[in-house]
Amino acid sequence: MNKKILILDNDEPSVRIITHVARALNLDTLVIHNWGKSLNLVQDENILIVFLNVELGIVNIPSFLRHFPQNREDGERHFIPVYFLFNKLFSPRFQEAKKYAHAGDLKKPLKIERLVEILDGLIDVERVLRYRENEYRDKWRNIKDYSQKTKEFMQQLESILG
Amino acid sequence: MNENIQLELPKGVVRIIPLLGGKLLIARKISGNVKPGDIVAGLKKIGITEGLLNDSIELLQRENIFEMPVACAFYHDEPPQFKVHFGRQFSEDDYLRMVNGEEIPFIKQDLQVLANQKLVSIVKPFRTVLRYPDGHIAEKAVLQEAYDLRIFNGANVRSKNNVILSQIEGSAFVSKWGKVYVFPILTVRGLGEIHGKLDDQYGVHVLEDIHSYSNLELPSSVFVTGMIHSSFIKVKGYVQALEGIDNSKKIENSRIIAGKSVLTPHIKRYRITAGEDVLVNEIITQSLIISHRNVVARIVDESEIRVQNKLIADEIRAGSQVYLGPSFLKNQTYNHWVVANQKAEKQLNRKEYALEELKDRFEREKQVLIQYFTRLKESGQKNILMDATMMRLYDQLKESFNALQKQTDEYETLMKNYLTIGIIMAYYARENRMTEDPQIRVYGKIAKGVMISSSGKSVKLTKSLENVTIRLDRASGELRIISHNNKDVAAVPV
Numbered sequence: 002m003n004k005k006i007l008i009l010d011n012d013e014p015s016v017r018i019i020t021h022v023a024r025a026l027n028l029d030t031l032v033i034h035n036w037g038k039s040l041n042l043v044q045d046e047n048i049l050i051v052f053l054n055v056e057l058g059i060v061n062i063p064s065f066l067r068h069f070p071q072n073r074e075d076g077e078r079h080f081i082p083v084y085f086l087f088n089k090l091f092s093p094r095f096q097e098a099k100k101y102a103h104a105g106d107l108k109k110p111l112k113i114e115r116l117v118e119i120l121d122g123l124i125d126v127e128r129v130l131r132y133r134e135n136e137y138r139d140k141w142r143n144i145k146d147y148s149q150k151t152k153e154f155m156q157q158l159e160s161i162l163g
Numbered sequence: 164m165n166e167n168i169q170l171e172l173p174k175g176v177v178r179i180i181p182l183l184g185g186k187l188l189i190a191r192k193i194s195g196n197v198k199p200g201d202i203v204a205g206l207k208k209i210g211i212t213e214g215l216l217n218d219s220i221e222l223l224q225r226e227n228i229f230e231m232p233v234a235c236a237f238y239h240d241e242p243p244q245f246k247v248h249f250g251r252q253f254s255e256d257d258y259l260r261m262v263n264g265e266e267i268p269f270i271k272q273d274l275q276v277l278a279n280q281k282l283v284s285i286v287k288p289f290r291t292v293l294r295y296p297d298g299h300i301a302e303k304a305v306l307q308e309a310y311d312l313r314i315f316n317g318a319n320v321r322s323k324n325n326v327i328l329s330q331i332e333g334s335a336f337v338s339k340w341g342k343v344y345v346f347p348i349l350t351v352r353g354l355g356e357i358h359g360k361l362d363d364q365y366g367v368h369v370l371e372d373i374h375s376y377s378n379l380e381l382p383s384s385v386f387v388t389g390m391i392h393s394s395f396i397k398v399k400g401y402v403q404a405l406e407g408i409d410n411s412k413k414i415e416n417s418r419i420i421a422g423k424s425v426l427t428p429h430i431k432r433y434r435i436t437a438g439e440d441v442l443v444n445e446i447i448t449q450s451l452i453i454s455h456r457n458v459v460a461r462i463v464d465e466s467e468i469r470v471q472n473k474l475i476a477d478e479i480r481a482g483s484q485v486y487l488g489p490s491f492l493k494n495q496t497y498n499h500w501v502v503a504n505q506k507a508e509k510q511l512n513r514k515e516y517a518l519e520e521l522k523d524r525f526e527r528e529k530q531v532l533i534q535y536f537t538r539l540k541e542s543g544q545k546n547i548l549m550d551a552t553m554m555r556l557y558d559q560l561k562e563s564f565n566a567l568q569k570q571t572d573e574y575e576t577l578m579k580n581y582l583t584i585g586i587i588m589a590y591y592a593r594e595n596r597m598t599e600d601p602q603i604r605v606y607g608k609i610a611k612g613v614m615i616s617s618s619g620k621s622v623k624l625t626k627s628l629e630n631v632t633i634r635l636d637r638a639s640g641e642l643r644i645i646s647h648n649n650k651d652v653a654a655v656p657v
Contacts, residue, residue: 014227021219021231024218025187025235113230113231121183126183130238132291133239135238137511140515144574148571155560155564158560162548162553162557
């Protein structure tokens with residue numbers, strides 16, 4: 002499964018920019034407008050990075066960061082960086098959010114160069130780029146494995162039933 | 164591409180910025196309005212043709228979006244690199260000799276092969292490559308057992324290890340799609356209307372002329388020791404007529420369509436389409452020539468030439484028109500392959516959904532059977548086989564299993580078909596990728612009044628020129644004249 006970029010924002014141009022950069026690099030995105038209802042959904046996902054618009058007030062920052070701890074004490078393996086998105090540098094919500102540990106800030110309109118720089122630091126881009134033929138070969142391998150397992154099951158069943 | 168490029172579009176300006184070492188290209192709006200079509204055309208002009216992100220490009224026309232990714236590198240399977248052990252490759256020197264009027268060699272002998280002769284061998288195997296938006300590739304890994312060389316078996320050939328061998332004696336050629344064909348050659352004295360339509364599985368060597376109203380549709384090549392008169396000829400291989408191609412009778416249906424090259428001393432009043440070169444060592448007059456590679460002729464007179472790469476001539480006379488570059492050439496075969504590729508992918512995806520449904524059904528039935536089996540065991544039933552419900556569940560499961568196996572086999576066939584079409588298209592794309600700008604090279608005189616058209620521009624020469632190259636600069640879309648008489652004269656836009 003491809004890693005996902007979690008976006009908590011309702012500003013359409015910003016969401017589109019992140020989504021399209023992600024799509025170009027063969028990454029998936031998960032856009033969330035209501036954090037409270039979506040918490041369970043997010044827990045099952047393989048999240049690579051989080052972009053959170055702190056000016057929207059859709060999340061309580063400290064409790065949100067409990068799900069994505071930004072101190073690296075838990076070890077690098079589980080670290081999911083959270084970047085704060087903002088429009089106005091002196092907006093009270095952004096100033097308040099800045100007090101909490103986070104990976105960085107991105108001012109809108111988002112600059113793709115900066116986004117790509119961040120993603121490049123997190124993943125080996127060359128490894129995730131699209132390889133359509135291989136995607137089909139992987140699917141075929143899974144199908145073949147499943148087919149083999151069903152064959153073995155049927156053989157076992159036949160031997161039991163005589 | 165490693166540097167920013169400013170693209171001047173009809174209604175605005177965008178800057179193309181390469182990121183990640185040229186793997187990702189983004190477009191930033193600088194001024195004006197931009198239309199997706201203009202951006203794509205602009206990108207193609209500067210050689211960005213691969214991995215275009217059309218959905219993202221589309222968004223750039225919106226006022227609240229200032230930058231977007233426009234192209235990204237991707238991996239794909241690369242077909243093998245072949246060494247061809249027969250035939251003849253014409254070099255620039257050969258072209259020059261033809262322009263000087265030297266006779267074109269009879270290629271029938273070069274294409275003649277014996278049974279079990281090595282025709283083609285692999286120099287580089289099937290491999291994975293990373294294709295950058297500007298078309299260049301980085302080789303990544305060799306693909307082991309992903310493909311069978313038999314993909315490139317056309318007719319009457321067989322593959323063994325890394326070579327393709329002929330099965331029969333005959334005339335061979337490698338198509339633009341990489342397929343290798345050998346067909347026996349039928350030698351006849353002459354051909355005419357009386358012979359009806361010839362569409363058998365062989366090539367033809369005509370010792371005298373092909374007379375008017377002949378109709379040939381062959382999978383191989385046609386070699387004529389005499390002339391071709393006012394006939395319809397469609398072949399997958401070469402057409403060579405040693406004494407010329409002439410439609411003096413002005414018969415409308417006279418046409419030659421060759422998958423490979425057409426070679427002859429002169430062409431008069433004919434319509435000719437060639438998958439590769441049209442080589443003429445005397446004159447092309449009052450004809451329409453469409454070549455997907457180069458046209459070489461000593462004299463072009465009152466003719467329309469549509470050429471993808473190069474037109475090389477000694478003289479281009481008044482009344483001629485030259486259409487330069489790939490935009491004037493339709494490639495129906497390629498379009499068929501594109502459609503076949505899309506169809507194959509659609510079928511594959513459909514089969515995948517069908518398989519998913521079957522998997523779900525099988526798993527459900529399996530659970531029901533296991534639960535029932537456990538219940539029977541727990542209840543102490545000795546002869547489970549005698550239980551009617553158990554047998555019904557088993558039969559149901561067996562039926563689903565058989566359907567699943569059948570769909571799995573079908574998926575494999577469809578996947579192989581899809582990958583095969585893809586690799587053949589990749590071969591075609593590689594062999595026909597333009598490495599140089601399209602150009603007209605005239606060693607002698609190009610007359611006043613000759614019309615030259617490129618994708619963005621049409622010009623009529625207001626004075627005759629001598630010893631010049633007229634080059635279509637793909638980056639700017641401009642036609643530039645380079646004079647070879649005076650080396651100091653820089654390229655000037657037309």
